Amino acid sequence: MTARFEVAAVLCDLDGTLVDSAPDLAVAVDATLQDLDMTPRGEAAVRNWVGNGAERLLHRALTNDDHGEADPDLLARAKERFWEHYHQNLCVHSRLYPEVAEGLRELARRGYRLGCVTNKPAAFTHPLLAGLGVAEFFPVVLGGDSVPNKKPAPDMLLEAATQLGVSIQQTLLVGDSITDVRTARNAGCPVVCVPYGYNHGQPIHDAGADAVIDALTALPELLQRAATP
Numbered sequence: 001m002t003a004r005f006e007v008a009a010v011l012c013d014l015d016g017t018l019v020d021s022a023p024d025l026a027v028a029v030d031a032t033l034q035d036l037d038m039t040p041r042g043e044a045a046v047r048n049w050v051g052n053g054a055e056r057l058l059h060r061a062l063t064n065d066d067h068g069e070a071d072p073d074l075l076a077r078a079k080e081r082f083w084e085h086y087h088q089n090l091c092v093h094s095r096l097y098p099e100v101a102e103g104l105r106e107l108a109r110r111g112y113r114l115g116c117v118t119n120k121p122a123a124f125t126h127p128l129l130a131g132l133g134v135a136e137f138f139p140v141v142l143g144g145d146s147v148p149n150k151k152p153a154p155d156m157l158l159e160a161a162t163q164l165g166v167s168i169q170q171t172l173l174v175g176d177s178i179t180d181v182r183t184a185r186n187a188g189c190p191v192v193c194v195p196y197g198y199n200h201g202q203p204i205h206d207a208g209a210d211a212v213i214d215a216l217t218a219l220p221e222l223l224q225r226a227a228t229p
Contacts, residue, residue: 005190007223008170010107011160012138014118014125015050016176016197018100018216019132022047023093028086029061035081036074038062051177051198053119053144058082066200090124091131097196103216104137110220115140115160117173119150140164152179154187161189174219178207192219 030040049060062070122143129135147155161171173184176197184191193209
């Protein structure tokens with residue numbers, strides 16, 4: 001990280017950053033497709049499609065195309081079925097990535113204010129965090145339906161910073177994708193990325209983040225170095 005700044009709050013993306021949720025998302029997607037008499041796509045395909053919200057995921061699954069646009073009526077039917085299936089499989093196979101819990105614990109111990117910001121609806125985000133044992137770290141949790149505009153719009157980051165009582169300039173976003181980098185740039189805050197998440201097969205080192213870390217446990221020391229004159 002080349003920039004020098006003081007960080008008071010850390011906002012974490014959810015899917016691909018804290019949680020590997022692709023297995024449960026794939027179950028919900030394939031069950032939805034089977035309901036519609038369509039061919040299941042499998043987890044490998046879903047992994048490449050995750051990262052831009054459920055609606056975009058369903059467009060891709062229904063058309064079997066990363067840039068596909070599904071028929072509106074078909075999409076509406078699929079969304080209804082998808083949320084039913086995902087509700088039943090929210091935290092069956094999803095797991096925290098290695099060193100996430102340890103990283104969050106150390107950030108909290110050092111006094112950073114923490115928030116979770118995700119395009120996943122809040123009604124699914126809260127139970128997923130609770131089911132994986134990390135809800136206690138996040139006094140602020142915002143989903144895609146918590147603000148007028150989802151990421152990469154800055155709304156979620158600005159609202160989270162306000163709720164945490166810090167300026168956006170003292171807020172850091174931790175994410176896994178180019179969408180997270182764009183969100184941070186739109187909000188005017190720094191961004192650090194992890195390399196193991198969902199970035200559609202593109203190297204996250206090319207996304208323009210301020211830094212890339214291998215695991216969340218590396219973040220506290222990185223922030224300390226960034227704040228040192």
